[in-house]
Amino acid sequence: MVDSVLSVFQGSRQESVLFRSRWLLVAMLGIVLLILLRDTLPDWATTPPDSWTGNLPLPFLVFGDGFLPTLSIKASSVAGWFNDIVHFLRNHEIFDLFTFRDVTRGVAGLIVWPLNFSEDLLISGFSDWGIPPIPWVITAALAGILGWYLGGWGLGLLAGSCIVYFAVFGKWKLAMTTLSLVLVTAPIAIFLGLLLGIFAINWRLFEKALWPILNLMQSLPHFGYLIPIVVFVGLGHKAGAIATILFALPPMAKITILGLRSVSEEVLEAGVMAGCTSQQMLWRVRIPAARPTLMVGVNQVIMQCLAMVVISAFIGARGLGIDLLFRLQTLQLGRALESGIAIVLMAVALDRLSQALSEKEPVRKPEGRFWTVHPHMTAAGLAVVVGGVLAYLVPEAAALPREMTVTFAPQWDVLIKAIVSALFEPLSFIRDYMPPYVLIPIRGFFEQLPWTVFLGAVTLAGWLLGGWRLAAPSAAYIGFIVLSGWWTAAMVTTYLVFVAVVICVIFGFPIGVWASRRDGRTRAVAFLCDTLQTFPSFIYLIPVIMLFQVGTISQIMAIVVYASIPVVRYTYVGLRAVPHDIVEAAISSGCTPSQILWKVRMPLAFPEIMLGLNQTIMFGLFMVMIAGFIGGNYDLAREIFKAKAQNDAGLGLLLALCVAFLGLTADRLILAWANRRKAQLGLA
Amino acid sequence: MAEPVILCRGLWKVFGPEPAEFLARHGSNPSSEDFQETGHIGAVQDANLDVQPGEILVIMGLSGSGKSTVVRCLSRLVEPTAGQVLFQGTDLLKATDKELIEIRRHKMGMVFQNFALLPHRTVIDNVAFPLEVQGVDRAKRHDRASEIIELVGLKGREGYYPRELSGGQQQRVGISRSLAVEPDVWFLDEPFSALDPLIRREMQDEFLRLQNLLHKTIIFITHDFDEAIRLADRIAIMYEGRIVQLGTAEELVTKPATDYVRAFTRGIPKAKLLTVASVMGPPEEGQGDGPTVKDDQLIGDVAGLVIGQDKPVAVMDTSGTLVGSLTRGQVVDVLFTDGS
Known part of the structure; x- marks a missing residue:
């Protein structure tokens, strides 16, 4: 068994050089193509025009004089359609007796x-x-x-x-x-x-x-x-x-x-x-x-x-x-x-x-x-x-x-002031350089990302990883966001999560690798992860607001502190879970410790690490919404806070679904990839 | 012969889509090509069995031979695809769910390979469990459970939880539980396979001791031929879903029905299995003096004596009549050939 795994591995090493360069090439070609395409594509293919998303032919139930409602197709936005349902549930009296809302309020009253x-x-x-x-x-x-x-x-x-x-x-x-x-x-x-x-x-x-x-x-x-x-x-x-x-x-x-x-x-x-x-x-x-x-x-x-x-x-x-x-x-x-x-x-x-x-x-x-x-x-x-x-x-x-x-609040205040002023200089680097050189260009990329290209890429990825059974739902999720009328906001959210996840990986991955090398470190990091994970997400806003006040950087940092945990955890868990006999086989083949790490443990642990990345994206999407009230971007989070303030339930639900569908798309694609890779490595 | 306790005729269990339709399509007797063609699996194929009152019938086969499925068909834990199972004369496959529950509550007991104890119950509550689900009151079921626990030698462990016991002890609990309702038929599905060899031997002795006291009708599953020989009155050998031979251990060794049975029994020390009667030649003239052996003794038990003699040894039956003679050559054959 060890032999076969090792041989798979030697095969995959040669293959993976090829693999890596091939995918790198494809990715770079894609980006170049995208930049070229963006300017040649018509406007409608870049951002879904409001004239479409506001006038979708959607089925409405119309209550006339008769007992049964009739179905009619009307032009509307998805949010309008959602609100119609909400309106119906709120106001329509079933058997002229009570509305759906009466029922929910009655049940809720029991609590x-x-x-x-x-x-x-x-x-x-x-x-x-x-x-x-x-x-x-x-x-x-x-x-x-x-x-x-x-x-x-x-x-x-x-x-x-x-x-x-x-x-x-x-x-x-x-x-x-x-x-x-x-x-x-x-x-x-x-x-x-x-x-x-x-x-x-x-x-x-x-x-x-x-x-x-x-x-x-x-x-x-x-x-x-x-x-x-x-x-x-x-x-x-x-x-x-x-x-x-x-x-x-x-x-x-x-x-x-x-x-x-x-x-x-x-x-x-x-x-x-x-x-x-x-x-x-x-x-x-x-x-x-x-x-x-x-x-x-x-x-x-x-x-x-x-x-x-x-x-x-x-x-x-x-x-x-x-x-x-x-x-x-x-x-x-x-x-x-x-x-x-x-x-x-x-x-x-x-x-x-x-x-x-x-x-x-x-x-x-x-x-x-x-x-x-x-x-x-x-x-x-x-x-x-x-x-x-x-x-x-x-x-x-x-x-x-x-x-x-x-209460130690006054003392805490003093301490916080001290910390903030001590960190003000070192952190000014982030405050001054991140927006113009990192955030704004990436944001621009995502904001101007043509929906046709995004939808096509997701569908293609789904088809490559799992055939139409994966491609169809992935396309449907993204298609829903396109038609929702909130494409640009969704892309701004994607950009925030993307930047945060990249930072999570930059910090979390090395910590995970470091933690996997010795038992004592693993125990310490595991304890830290376990404890941090129990904290309600809202808590993470406290240190972020302390250090970065409010704004985009705060919103991203809130995601980073909350969503780093899975990357760290899955990295050390994955690296440590590599079967012992394979590691022993590598040792007896004369591998140095770093060769064992990079040539044996890492490739075998990689699918698991990707699952950690998946979790980080999910955590990130949760946190980007919570941190919305300190962010101030034109993203789904701000819109959802607005919808809440205006008591616009249909819109709120629609925006939440957009977030959920972004998450589900990433989740399904990454899961499919990781499972396939695990099966190839004989680990599943 | 007495009325068999369990009788099964033409029993089939097919896994795959539309198993009944598959059987019917192939005239109720599909060939192995038919199975391969549609990917169906014939876990049990045309099994015929009778289990006599008070006997230990061992069903033996390697993993995947269908032995576990047969026994589950006999208790209807698995629904057979076709065939007939008579349990004490009543058709088990026509029994309603309610009737089945009644039969299982009073007439069947089963022991499982991995003990299948309920982890959240103490020893006594595990043993009393079958009584509890019948609605027997607490004092009564605990009395009965204590009785059996003492019988299997676990007295003093009543309050323990399964995880606090060794494998052998856990299986004693499993055995006690299966006996709690005083069943007529006792199914044991590889009960000792998960135990260490030494413990296994000890548990086999324990099992024989219990059977001497209880005289149950037993269906015992194993993949271990030595175990089968030690315990069985009769052995059914299964291969690829079929019962290839059913008989006593001696019959299997002396008259194997197929090459598979022959190959299976090849490694068995025959001296411990064959009686003098099955090996001896016709009586010879003038064998009045010298030592004699009985015809129902095992070759292994008389080998030392016969090999020490120059002349054939006389064989007597229980009444003392001369029935045959046994030569040194015949004994050596049994001892040193591997039966091929």
Whole structure:
């Protein structure tokens, strides 16, 4: 096996020189051709003219006097068509009784009940019954005990001290509001995702229909959820909760399908042979046996929920997110940093807790008295009693009064000022030279990129990599953007992501290579990546605004800090995952360490690294939208913020779909390439 | 002969598109060319089997020979494409889902190659699982489970989780679970193949000990001919989906039906398989004195004695009548030829 792989490799080395020069030639020819073409192409072939995109023949439902609507073709823009649907859903009364929006608002209203309950419990108390909220000392102790139960003393300390931080730094109410949003939305998202997954594995057709929808939902930027929600639910806290649930649902549904499918055939047969009914098979065999995988989903849902809860501040969800948004908008960076730290602490604690939950194996119960059998329960009981008495005697233990809370915001402000002024000179290089020499030329290239050429190139790439099955959807995605009427904005977004991704690779790739060389480095970088990845994306705006204020460079830098993680991670993972016997074969062939890296590890790891690039592009597209409010380019992000401000749901959804389709195109092409390459290398 | 517990006739399992239609198109007996032409796979082809009460029937074959599929057809874990399976006289293939669940809950037990324990349940809850799904109450099913756990020698491990046990112990749990409902028929699908050779041997002994106590009707799958010889009353050899021969170990060795069976049995130490009766010649005159051997002894057990004699040794049956003679040459043949 080693021999065959090595021989593939020697073959591919000669081939790859050819390969490389051939592709380089093609790429250079393409660019030259493009520049020539651009000036010879008619205007309509460069930028889709408004006279087209504004007058597309689209089918509209017209409600006349009859009961059934009639279909008529009218000239309209895609955004107009979307808005017509939104308008219909908002205003048309089904059976003259209620509109679709009434339904969505009614359903959304149900979320208020658990939300109020958890907020009463944690923050305000049940005033109707005169029950006070849980004293913060008890909350802290219980969080600590939960951490201790799930992952030992260290985790207990982490969880407990997070809660203490919230109380001591005066973030109690904000943090508990955010936490209760997560505590309410995550279980609902998990439940719904599980349900979808269960339906999917029982009905093939349902799964076939569901999968592309989930893919689309996962590439839709956050605002693609927020803007329609504003129309159908309204602004505010519960709207944020609904958006969060919808946002966190797809990964759970996907992981449920994969997990339930991955249960070993024998275990299922054992269930059948025991005489299980189909219900027993599901609840007593399949789901428990898939528990480890499902728990990975639970972890993801919790982290997605937290990220979305923070971003939902844009549509009026309360909590740490809106505090952070307000502080950033008013440039109170010290305060913003403290809110940011609170969010980060919550993220790290929730991540570690849910990971510990997923890794926790059932353990044999010791025998003896109640407290030896159930030490955690005993501790929790004790904490409640002692904390309760303490809170009764000392009011500060129930709720820390404002004057006892601490803030280091002034000190942070001083520190930030110092850092900014210290970095002002070194960074002036970027500020002064990047726009004229890098950004503006690249931007010009993308802005003037003829849509015909782009569409043709994508279709051709799809056809080469996967035949018409790949070419058709890729062409459809790009075609949609062409017809949407937002071609230039989409290209500006592409340019921003492109520049950011190139910078990500320039920095991330060497870090990944460096990290792969020694175990210690890998561990350190892995820890860093794991931790950074748990931070909600919004957090990354804080350092960027600190260092670059607002503008294009900030928008790009925000993407860079957020989207570098996958490049780094996939690079060291890919390099380290190269089969050991192949490396040993290379060593015994007399390769030097650098030859092993460049001639053995790198070619074999390259498909994996490309998957990292793919992730970076997806992350980049998410972040380019969030960072839109500090950017100020004529890109999809600014337009989507405008659409949100004008409550233009149709346009908002359309722009979000443009982003999703850019992402899906890149995703499908890169995935196809990486899978094909892996198959060629015998790694798939 | 008693009524067979399981009887299967003309059993087919074809994988591929429209398997039933494929079978019908080729007159219910497609040739290997027919299979190749359309890319169908004949996992089981025209299998005929009868399993007698209380016997251990071993189905043996290499991987891909269809042995696992046969046993899954017999329990209808896999839906046969054609044929008939009678389980205690009732047509299993006509049973409704509900009836099947009842049959599996009370009459069948199965042990799996990779144990197939439920990782989130303790030993006792794994063993009690088949009773639990029937709705047997907790105290009762735990009593029954403890009984079997003690029987297989795992007493004291009731509260353990599968991951805390060794492979051999895990398979003891698998065995206990399959016996929890006191099944009439016991299916074992390569139960010891995933274990180390030493443990495997120990588990085979354990299995024989249990069978001496329980007298189940057993269908045992293995790819290991030594294991088959140790355990089987009868052996069915499968090759490319077909049962090529069904008989006792001795029959397989002395009268192989095909070259495949012959090649398969070639490496087997025959001295431990063949009886004196199957090797001896006719009785010779004047064999009154000297040592004698019994006709049902194994050659391996008498070899030392016979080789030490110059003259043929007299063979007696159980009643002490002279039935034949055994020469040194005959014994040496068995010991040193590889049967080709």
